[in-house]
Amino acid sequence: MSGMSGKIQGISGPTVMVDLKGLKLYERVYVGNAMLTGEVVRIEQDRTVIQIYEDTRGLAVGEPVKGVGMPLTVRLGPGLLGGMFDGLQRPLERLKADMGPFITGGKEIYALDYMRRWEFTPLMKKGDTPSFGTIIGSVDEGAFKHYIMCGAEAGRTVARVVNGSDISLNEPLGEFEDGQEIPGCHEWPVRLARPYRRKFAPAEPLVTGQRSIDFLFPLARGGTAIIPGGFGTGKTILEQSVAKFADVDIVVYVGCGERGNEMADMIAEFGELQDPWSKRPLRERTVLVVNTSNMPVAAREASIYTAVTMAEYYRDMGYHVLFLADSLSRWAEALREISASLEEMPGEEGYPTYLASRLSGFMERAGVVETMNGKIGSLSMLLSVSPPGGDFTEPVTQACLRTTGVFLMLDTSLAHGRHFPAINWFQSYSLYGKDAAEHYHQKVDPDWAKLLQRCRQILQEEETLREVAEIVGAEGLQDTDRLLMHVAERLRNEVLQQNAYSEDAFSPPDKTIGMVKLILGFYDRAIELLKQGTNLDEVLKGR
Amino acid sequence: MRLSEHTYRTLSTVAGPLLFVENVFSARIGEAVIVNTPDGRELEAEVLEIDGNTVMVEVYGSTQGLDIERTSVVFTDAIKKVPLSSDIIGRIFNGSFVPKDGIPMFIPEKWKPITGAPMNPSARARPEDFIETGFSTIDGLNTLVRGQKLPVFSASGLPSKEVVGSILKNARLADSAKRFIVVFAALGLTFHEYSHYLKVLEEMKTGFVAFVNMADEPVMERILAPRFALTVAEYLAFEKGMDILVIITDMTNYCDALREISTAREELPGRRGYPGYMYSDLASLYERAGRVYGLEGSVTMLPVLTMPEDDITHPIPDLTGYITEGQIVLSRELNQKGIFPPIDVLPSLSRLMQKGIGEGRTRADHRKVSNHLYKYYAKGRDLRRLEAIVGRDGMTKADILMLDFADAFEKDFVGQGMARRTVFETLDAGLDLMKKFSLEVK
Numbered sequence: 001m002s003g004m005s006g007k008i009q010g011i012s013g014p015t016v017m018v019d020l021k022g023l024k025l026y027e028r029v030y031v032g033n034a035m036l037t038g039e040v041v042r043i044e045q046d047r048t049v050i051q052i053y054e055d056t057r058g059l060a061v062g063e064p065v066k067g068v069g070m071p072l073t074v075r076l077g078p079g080l081l082g083g084m085f086d087g088l089q090r091p092l093e094r095l096k097a098d099m100g101p102f103i104t105g106g107k108e109i110y111a112l113d114y115m116r117r118w119e120f121t122p123l124m125k126k127g128d129t130p131s132f133g134t135i136i137g138s139v140d141e142g143a144f145k146h147y148i149m150c151g152a153e154a155g156r157t158v159a160r161v162v163n164g165s166d167i168s169l170n171e172p173l174g175e176f177e178d179g180q181e182i183p184g185c186h187e188w189p190v191r192l193a194r195p196y197r198r199k200f201a202p203a204e205p206l207v208t209g210q211r212s213i214d215f216l217f218p219l220a221r222g223g224t225a226i227i228p229g230g231f232g233t234g235k236t237i238l239e240q241s242v243a244k245f246a247d248v249d250i251v252v253y254v255g256c257g258e259r260g261n262e263m264a265d266m267i268a269e270f271g272e273l274q275d276p277w278s279k280r281p282l283r284e285r286t287v288l289v290v291n292t293s294n295m296p297v298a299a300r301e302a303s304i305y306t307a308v309t310m311a312e313y314y315r316d317m318g319y320h321v322l323f324l325a326d327s328l329s330r331w332a333e334a335l336r337e338i339s340a341s342l343e344e345m346p347g348e349e350g351y352p353t354y355l356a357s358r359l360s361g362f363m364e365r366a367g368v369v370e371t372m373n374g375k376i377g378s379l380s381m382l383l384s385v386s387p388p389g390g391d392f393t394e395p396v397t398q399a400c401l402r403t404t405g406v407f408l409m410l411d412t413s414l415a416h417g418r419h420f421p422a423i424n425w426f427q428s429y430s431l432y433g434k435d436a437a438e439h440y441h442q443k444v445d446p447d448w449a450k451l452l453q454r455c456r457q458i459l460q461e462e463e464t465l466r467e468v469a470e471i472v473g474a475e476g477l478q479d480t481d482r483l484l485m486h487v488a489e490r491l492r493n494e495v496l497q498q499n500a501y502s503e504d505a506f507s508p509p510d511k512t513i514g515m516v517k518l519i520l521g522f523y524d525r526a527i528e529l530l531k532q533g534t535n536l537d538e539v540l541k542g543r
Numbered sequence: 544m545r546l547s548e549h550t551y552r553t554l555s556t557v558a559g560p561l562l563f564v565e566n567v568f569s570a571r572i573g574e575a576v577i578v579n580t581p582d583g584r585e586l587e588a589e590v591l592e593i594d595g596n597t598v599m600v601e602v603y604g605s606t607q608g609l610d611i612e613r614t615s616v617v618f619t620d621a622i623k624k625v626p627l628s629s630d631i632i633g634r635i636f637n638g639s640f641v642p643k644d645g646i647p648m649f650i651p652e653k654w655k656p657i658t659g660a661p662m663n664p665s666a667r668a669r670p671e672d673f674i675e676t677g678f679s680t681i682d683g684l685n686t687l688v689r690g691q692k693l694p695v696f697s698a699s700g701l702p703s704k705e706v707v708g709s710i711l712k713n714a715r716l717a718d719s720a721k722r723f724i725v726v727f728a729a730l731g732l733t734f735h736e737y738s739h740y741l742k743v744l745e746e747m748k749t750g751f752v753a754f755v756n757m758a759d760e761p762v763m764e765r766i767l768a769p770r771f772a773l774t775v776a777e778y779l780a781f782e783k784g785m786d787i788l789v790i791i792t793d794m795t796n797y798c799d800a801l802r803e804i805s806t807a808r809e810e811l812p813g814r815r816g817y818p819g820y821m822y823s824d825l826a827s828l829y830e831r832a833g834r835v836y837g838l839e840g841s842v843t844m845l846p847v848l849t850m851p852e853d854d855i856t857h858p859i860p861d862l863t864g865y866i867t868e869g870q871i872v873l874s875r876e877l878n879q880k881g882i883f884p885p886i887d888v889l890p891s892l893s894r895l896m897q898k899g900i901g902e903g904r905t906r907a908d909h910r911k912v913s914n915h916l917y918k919y920y921a922k923g924r925d926l927r928r929l930e931a932i933v934g935r936d937g938m939t940k941a942d943i944l945m946l947d948f949a950d951a952f953e954k955d956f957v958g959q960g961m962a963r964r965t966v967f968e969t970l971d972a973g974l975d976l977m978k979k980f981s982l983e984v985k
Contacts, residue, residue, distance in 0.1 A: 010594040011572040017594070057573035057658065058622050061593050084665050092665040101666035101781070101835045102659070230856075231864035232892050255664070257822075260830055261690065261868060261895065264667035290664045293826030293866055330822070337820050340811050350811055350819050386865055388814060389856030416889050417921050418914075470929060473937030501897050 005066045008032065009047060011059055014298050015341045016050045018065040023048050026071045026191060032063040034105055037088055039072050039302075042342060051338055053088055053299040054105060070187070074306050075111045076313040077169055077185020078118055078139050078146045081250070082283050084267065085111055087291040087303030089310075103295070112185055114169045120148075120184075122161040122173070129157045132195070133316060133372025136173060136182060137161065142284040144249070147317040148173065149373065151186035158182070190305035194312040196369035202405065203368075205436035206322070206380050209245030209276070209506040210238070212423045212496045215452060215516065218436035219406055221248075221320055222368030222378040225430075226328070226400045229410025229422065230390025237500050238410075238421045239326050239384055240266055243286070245506040247277055248380070249319040252287045252311040257300045257330025260292040276506050287311075293330065301334040308365050311379050318375025322382065323366070329386040332359075332396045348395045356399040363403045406430040419497055425459055445513045454520060455491060462488035479536040480527070486540060487523045494519065549618045554611045555597075559807040560763065562588070562600045562609070564616050570598045575623045578602055581613040587639065588616075589623060591808070601804075603639065603763040625774040626651030629783060631752050632724060635741075638756030638764025640771055657770045659777060659831055668834040671898040673905055674843065677713030677963035678706075679956055680886040681893075683973055684913050685871060688899035689716065689786060690834035692844040692867045694794070696860050698853045701873045704736055706884045707790060707847055708743040713963045714788060717904065724779055725751040726789045728772035730765040731758050731796030740792075752779075765800035773831045773842070780840030787840065789832070792847035798825075798859045814858045822862050829866045855890065869893040882958035889921060905966050912973045915984050916952065919977065923949025948980045 006020030008031065016031055016038065023029065029038045029050050036056070042049035050065070074089045084092045086103075089111040095103065122137040124130060130150040138145045156176035167173065172181035188194060202220035219225050229235045236258065243251050255263045270282040278285070289307040291300045304325055311323045325331070332355060339352035347353035368378040383404075387394045390412050401407060407429050414422035430436070440448040465481050474482065495515050498504055507515075526539045549568065556563040562578065576588040578600070586606075592599040600616065602609075625640070630649040637643045670690030675682055687693050697703035711725060725747065729740065737755060744751050752775055754768040769791050776787040791797070798817060805818035813819040832844040846867070850860045853875060864870050874887035900909040923945040930938065930946060938946075956972055964972065977984055 010592075012592045012594075055658075055660075057656075058571055060569045060571040060574075061596070062569045092663055096663045096666045101663055101838070102661065103663050104660045231861070232869070232890075257826070259866065259868060260662055260664050260667050261670055261833055263664045264669045264833075265895075265898065267665065268669045292661065292664055292830060293823065294661045294830035297820075297823050333819070333822055337823065340819055346811060350813050388858065389861050391856070417925070418917055470932055473929070473933040474939055474942065475937060 005064055008059065008061050008063050008065060011056060011061065013341045014052050014056055014296070014338065015041070016052055016056065016059070016065075017047050018050055019046070020048055020065050020067060023067050024071075026189075028068040028070055028072050030066045030068065032059045032065070034059070035108070036105070037108070039298075041338070049342065051298050052296075053302060054296050071189040071191065072302060072305075073187040073189050074309050075185055075187055076310065077112050077148070078141045079112045079116055079169075080287050080310055080313075081141050081144065081285065082287075083111070084288040084290060085306070086295065087289065087299030087301075087306055089289075089306050092290065112169055117166045117168055118184075119165055120162060120167045120173060122163055124158055124161055126158055126160060130154060131372070135373050143278060143280050144285075144319070145317075147373075148184055149316060151183070153180055153182065156180055188309055188313070190302065190309045193365050194309065194316060196316070196371050197374070198370040200368040200370075202378075202380075202432060203435045203439075205432065205439050207247040207509060208242045209247075209508065210241060210421060211498055211507050211512045211515070212421055212425070213242075213408065214507075214509055215455075215495070215512050216425055217406055217408055217423070217428050217430035218432055219380060219382065219430070220432035220436065221380055222366060223405040223432055224363050224366045224381040224383070224403065225406035225408060226383050226385050226397075226404045227408045227410060228385035228387050228392060228397045228400070229415075230387065230412045233390075233410035233412055233415040233422045234420050235384040235386065235410060236262055236326055238408075239324050239382060240269075241421075241500050241505055242382055243322070243324050244270075244273060244282060245276055246322050248322040250285055250287070250311070250314045250321045252289070252307050252314075252321060252323045254304055254307040254323075254325040255288070255290040255292065256303050256325050256327060257291060257293045257334065258326050260294070263288075263290050263292065276508075297334045297337050301331060301338060304328075304331050304362065308362070308379075312365065315369065315377035315379045316371045316373070318371060318373075318377045320378045320380075322380050325381070325383045327384045327386045328359075328400065329396050351395050355395060356402065359396075359399045360403045363400075405432055419492070420500065421498060423496070425456075425496065426463070440509060440513075444509045447517075448513060451513065451516050451520060455495075455516060458484060458488050458491060458523075479530055482536055483523070483526055483530065483539070487519060487526075490519050491516075548620065550615055551618070552613075552615045554614055554616065557606065557609050557611060557614075560602045560606055560804065561591070561807060562602060562606075562614075562616065564598045564600060566596050567598045567618065568596065570618055571620065571622070573622045575619045575621055576600050577617040577619065578609070579615045579617070580608055581610055582608050584608075587623075590618075601763075601808075603767065604761050623657045624654040625657050625771055626654055627775065627778045628652040629779075631775060632750040632779075633752070635753040635755060636771070638730075638754060638760060638768040640754070643755060655774055655778065657767070657774055658827065659770075659774055661830070662833055662835065666835055668836040669898060670834055670841075670895050671904070673717045673899045673966070675713075675715045675717065675966055676710045677715075678710070678884055678886065679959055679964050679969040679972060680884065680888050680891070681710075681871060682964070682966045683909075683956075683969040684888045684917060685869060685891045685893040686896040686899050686905070687843070687893060688895045689841045689843055690832060691869075691893070691895045692829045692832040692846070693893060694846045694848060694863050694867050694870050696850055696855065696870050696872045697847060698850050698873065698875060701875060701878050701885060702883065703792070703847050703849070703873060704739050706873065706886070707792065707845070708739065709884070709961065709963075710845065711743050711747060711788075711790065716786060723749050723788050724785050725749060726772045726776045726779075726787055727751055727753040728769045728789070728791045729753070729755045730768055730791065730793060731756060731800070732792070733758050762800045762803050765797050766804065769797065769828055773828060776842045777831060780842045781835055781838050784839035787842050789842060789844045790847070791828075791844070794846045794848035794863065795851065795859050817858050821858065822865070825862055826866050829863070868895050877953060877957065880953065882953055883960055884957070886957060888917065888957070889924060906970055908974075909966075909970060911984060912970050915977060915982070916956070916973045919945060919982055920949055920952045923947075923952070944980060948976075948982065951976060951980070
């Protein structure tokens with residue numbers, strides 16, 4: 001139905017009613033003289049409702065509307081790494097070059113740079129018949145081999161493939177026998193998960209370099225995790241630390257309805273810092289999608305889909321990809337705003353009733369998979385949640401809890417005591433703990449699980465003792481109990497706390513376990529000394 | 544597309560601030576509208592919603608005296624814009640941009656849309672230049688930097704206007720050759736507060752621009768005034784290269800105005816009756832703070848809000864805290880102890896502090912001093928709870944020392960009164976205090 005046009009009938013906030021018939025649900029539409037991008041959200045007998053992704057101010061009734069015949073898509077091809085896009089995948093740096101420091105309205109710029117030259121190595125020859133996802137060849141994108149995969153052209157027989165140098169995305173990589181060109185990039189609808197052959201249960205831990213995560217509540221490759229926390233509890237810093245140090249190939253980071261200055265800071269920092277695993281600049285392995293809180297609300301809703309589709313694309317090349325979103329609550333609020341403007345029946349706290357199913361559908365896009373070309377890739381998710389008033393009973397946190405594998409609860413009182421990362425060690429949990437401990441047991445230290453169990457016990461006992469101490473005073477406790485409280489305090493201050501602004505910001509598993517061993521070793525010796533009758537104050541002095 | 548004004552006398556409904564006009568040709572969303580009342584007044588209004596040729600218009604002023612028969616509505620085919628010129632410095636306006644100081648309106652150099660445009664995140668420069676406010680609790684422990692938005696969370700009865708007044712008087716850039724221009728937006732102010740701020744502004748050596756909406760003036764102006772202020776601030780900062788400090792007080796009145804208008808529009812209420820889009824709406828103000836890469840000027844924002852019932856989890860402080868880069872929290876307890884400024888450093892936070900301090904910005908030991916002061920004070924405060932249960936006698940010597948330190952910290956370090964301290968004096972005061980209690984600073 002491409003190329004059909006109609007007129008605007010009515011406008012209400014970000015939604016527009018048009019008289020255009022024959023549009024499909026979720027089809028992409030250009031609206032008004034300014035050619036604003038929109039998406040069909042409801043079709044009725046005599047009118048269609050369109051959700052606009054840009055500021056609608058100035059739009060007039062009677063202006064033209066044009067259907068594209070395709071849903072909202074992203075362009076997938078070499079050149080995404082190191083890029084920074086808005087929620088509709090417009091490259092922000094080229095947008096800036098085009099219209100200056102402020103984003104003033106509708107303008108379509110493709111995410112990929114069609115002029116850039118690439119060195120292409122074919123992995124397919126004349127006579128081959130690629131299916132969907134089969135690798136046609138590769139180009140070098142920074143340190144990565146970017147595999148160019150077959151898209152919708154699958155099933156044809158290759159007649160010619162170019163070899164070697166200096167090819168841009170404007171030129172075909174060859175032809176099929178029926179004359180169809182082999183493109184270097186393709187489009188994919190953002191709301192449709194990219195296919196794979198097989199999915200596996202997440203088993204291998206994803207090393208983040210954050211001690212309290214890796215040791216107490218490990219993430220898994222292909223797993224999901226949420227970080228809910230009130231404001232000032234350090235969600236963003238924790239997400240950014242993980243984005244910097246995680247042991248993955250590619251990082252896709254979405255700033256969804258958050259602060260512009262924070263993103264500026266992150267961009268500057270990612271240009272300066274190195275990936276501790278590959279020693280290459282962090283920027284080279286990162287794709288940023290940014291829709292700050294003052295950018296249009298509907299594009300914020302789309303931004304996480306735009307980003308996750310790019311993440312899936314790199315997963316399909318056989319890479320381990322980490323997807324981070326800050327914050328999912330802002331996405332849910334955008335969904336609520338759109339739902340309200342469509343006058344849908346609200347559910348809990350005004351959120352639409354489909355919030356939970358949308359969320360679980362989205363989070364299921366994570367996983368370890370065998371890709372269409374037989375490689376193994378993973379997509380892991382770490383999502384922050386901003387519960388209003390720090391109240392975890394609110395709908396977004398609760399909906400996430402039903403799907404997530406790891407729950408890292410950030411505690412306001414820990415944050416006020418400047419204990420960062422402020423992960424509460426009693427309330428948080430990880431469903432991947434057992435598999436991760438098994439892995440660390442084999443790869444890092446045979447005592448991993450035992451030490452972990454002991455630490456948990458010490459922290460638990462401290463909590464009990466603290467209640468006693470509040471009544472009788474610290475002086476009134478027995479020496480062994482005071483020693484335990486001392487050890488627990490050291491565990492909290494030295495192991496669980498980690499300053500994101502120091503050299504300690506990244507802690508590999510062997511360092512983590514080394515620190516734990518040091519403290520527990522001291523504990524064992526101190527117990528011995530106490531048994532021999534040494535005074536506790538002497539023991540503590542001699543540590 | 545029309546290119547001229549159209550006048551209509553086809554009102555079908557008048558309800559509170561909302562008018563419905565029928566048979567309008569090609570109205571624009573957000574279009575500026577002028578309403579001519581039967582008694583000869585001219586009111587400003589804006590197109591809110593369009594359904595076919597029926598248009599819903601929201602009036603900014605009081606709609607008293609409007610009728611269906613004789614009221615006429617002029618559609619201007621333009622969206623609301625703000626007049627701008629360097630001559631604006633030193634002027635005071637009301638919430639509808641009408642001069643309040645008795646001097647005629649300036650001649651605009653240019654006009655810009657009131658809502659501004661979102662700054663491209665890749666064009667933002669990282670805020671990292673230290674601003675000295677003269678208060679130890681801010682400069683030392685919650686440092687403000689150029690381009691930051693740092694709200695003051697106050698509560699009823701606390702001296703927020705004195706705190707803000709002193710910041711206005713004392714704020715200085717590390718680069719002392721530069722001057723601040725203060726853009727002041729007062730929303731729903733009582734005359735008492737207004738006269739206090741007016742005095743401060745007049746005493747200031749630096750220039751200012753003020754937009755004042757008094758407590759008895761139209762609620763809609765409370766939505767407009769901060770946007771006028773920010774459009775002026777962006778103009779002076781990014782086109783004239785000035786450093787601008789925007790003070791908006793009181794954001795609680797802004798949010799209440801937003802709620803009132805949302806209810807009039809019959810929108811679905813969210814938490815405590817505030818509209819569901821309040822986060823995005825607040826962000827459209829707060830996010831206008833910042834610096835642009837390659838440009839001279841900056842917009843730094845210091846909004847003030849009153850926490851209803853002293854509750855920091857109330858939607859207004861809560862949503863604000865989620866958008867701004869930290870918060871300065873005033874404490875009733877410190878105020879009752881007679882400490883000025885009554886800034887409680889524990890819940891206060893400046894997210895951009897790390898980049899603005901240290902060698903070359905303030906002093907090499909800044910981070911160390913601040914971390915230790917914070918840690919010891921937090922410990923002392925924590926022990927006060929214990930003291931209340933077991934009494935001072937049941938505590939260890941080390942614990943008693945921390946208790947005494949916390950008291951001294953509040954009295955000497957926080958409670959500096961009206962005196963201005965440089966950041967060096969602040970750091971030295973902190974070091975001296977820790978030395979006095981023989982606390983180690985590693």
